[in-house]
Amino acid sequence: MCGINGIVDISVHSMMQEDLLNMNEQMIHRGPDDQAIWSNDHIGLGFCRLAIIDPSTGMQPLTNEDGTLRLICNGEIYNYQELRMNLIARGHQFTTKSDAEVLLHLYEELGEAFIYELRGMFAFLLWDEHQKRLIAGRDPFGIKPLHYCIDDGRILLSSEVSSLVRVRRECSKVDAKSYSHYLTLQYVPGVNTMIEGIKSVRPGSYLCIETSGKVLSKTYWSAQPSTVEPSDRQNWKTKIRESLEESVNVHMQSDVPVGSFLSSGIDSTIITALMRQYGPLHTFSVGFEGEQNECEISRETAKQLDTIHHEQTLSEETYFELVDEVICKLNQPIADPSAVPLYALCKMAKENVTVVLSGEGADELFAGYRIYQEPEALKAIASLPDMLKRPLRQVLSKLPAMYGINYLQRACTPLNERFVGNAKVFQGDKSSVLNKRLINYDVYEEMRNVYEEASNWNDVQKMQHIDMNFWLPGDILVKGDRMSMANSLELRVPFLDKEVYNVARATPTKWLVDKGTTKRLLREAFADIVPAHVLHRPKLGFPVPLRKWLKGNRGTEMVERIVASNVGDYVNIHYVEQLLREHQLGKKDNSRKLWVIYVFAVWFEQQERFMLSSERQTLKEKTSNRL
Known part of the structure; x- marks a missing residue:
């Protein structure tokens, strides 16, 4: 690395x-x-x-x-x-x-x-x-x-x-x-x-x-789906198991110590359980103070798998002490709040090992995100003819907000006009947040060609394809690479292996997603080595408590910094102040919107300082060369 x-x-x-x-x-x-x-x-x-x-x-x-x-x-x-x-x-x-x-x-x-x-x-x-x-x-x-x-x-x-x-x-x-x-x-x-x-x-x-x-x-x-769909469910479950066992084996090859990230979810638990079969293993977890501390679950998992476990619980103060450093190491603004705990996790791991394995990629390959259940949930309305759905959408768009409206609107909207991946912060018209001189570019245009590639696939496969092409390489893997390498740590991801992918792409959607769960066949394939308290636990992501933090002085401090960062050419500051008022009064949860703007503002501030220092360095070198 x-x-x-x-x-x-x-x-x-x-x-x-x-x-x-x-x-x-x-x-x-x-x-x-x-x-x-x-x-x-x-x-x-x-x-x-x-x-x-x-x-x-x-x-x-x-x-x-x-x-x-x-x-x-x-x-x-x-x-x-x-x-x-x-x-x-x-x-x-x-x-x-x-x-x-x-x-x-x-x-x-x-x-x-x-x-x-x-x-x-x-x-x-x-x-x-x-x-x-x-x-x-x-x-x-x-x-x-x-x-x-x-x-x-x-x-x-x-x-x-x-x-x-x-x-x-x-x-x-x-x-x-x-x-x-x-x-x-x-x-x-x-x-x-x-x-x-x-x-x-x-x-x-x-x-x-x-x-x-x-x-x-x-x-x-x-990425391409398989043209051959397996018919024997039990045999295919074994195929999933064997492909991942082999992938973990080759991903462990190293001349330096190797450990594993261990969250409360099933993906990292599978990787850890497979690694543990090869001998003693260091595992690493991070959580937050309060009710949703993932360390409590990962600690129990580590105990059952008998690993050498390390954990850190982050406070609000510790989190924000790391933010500037994290944004700097990301190189580009990525407003994924989990980048900060990942940075802390990598720093802790580096004290014990040089290489870690993690569970990224499982959700994209084996349909693990809960939003992949949406096609099944919307099926009753979505199956109506387009000649009925189009006028219904027009009627719904004119109705005031009420229970069930959002469900009907999504059911009447084609997938390629509503799904852009796991994160969708400022939707549709962004004129409120954008400086007036800027263009509101349509993100769906960015994804049009990728949707066309998947035109003959089912809706879950299309969602996976969008996430494989955008969310995974644009957020998940960038975050993983930058936060690990910032700490001189190598991060490996055994799910993202060509051999594992070849098995995953041929797995029928019906064996993975239903109304009750996601990644069903993957869960079944490792039910004997994954502790019961993890096996059927719903996917939660990384529960960073931004919503709570921004209701207090922290939200005010963030907006003050946004104002002071000279991003007025890009951001409507008055709208940002309105977002904060709504959030602190409990009218809306604007935490993600505020965070997206805040991360950009801090990055922009850092970029201006970096450019100035680079120009000074270049001038100094040119002068030195002339002398």
């Missing part, structure tokens, strides 16, 4: 090595064990290392036998030992025992098609001296990040946006479309970022970048 940086210099600028060093320095937390840079006339690579596999000899950049290829890679290749043996049998010579070196020799054998052979989480930069091109790839699910931008005759690439901003010569500005979508979703969807001109490599794809400046994006993997 590490951080990677790259520069493809189209016009042979100076200062490439200085820029690479600055990019490395900006994200040294991703790889505190060592760092290196390498460059020639048109290409520069920078690497920060967190040593996991082959700590003694696995330093990067790596090269092939004749020095014509150079590679830096962030992540883990879980099938590297099998690939390595096959490559050695074909005559390839390895100089390290690291997992990343297999990419070089696979590329020699297969060219660009080598990426199809990889099983793992990864982002890599591979320079081909013969072809004079850089290949920049990312894993199928988007577990590991990779960002890029075109900047004054060169192309910059990095694991983190802040490293690009640090050396970018163009002025970094807020992307208005990304900001509008963020207000709805609490994160920036798709390939864009909150910084204009900086993009993300799409999960399951890679870029081919030539020294002429040509950039071509190619997709090698995308």
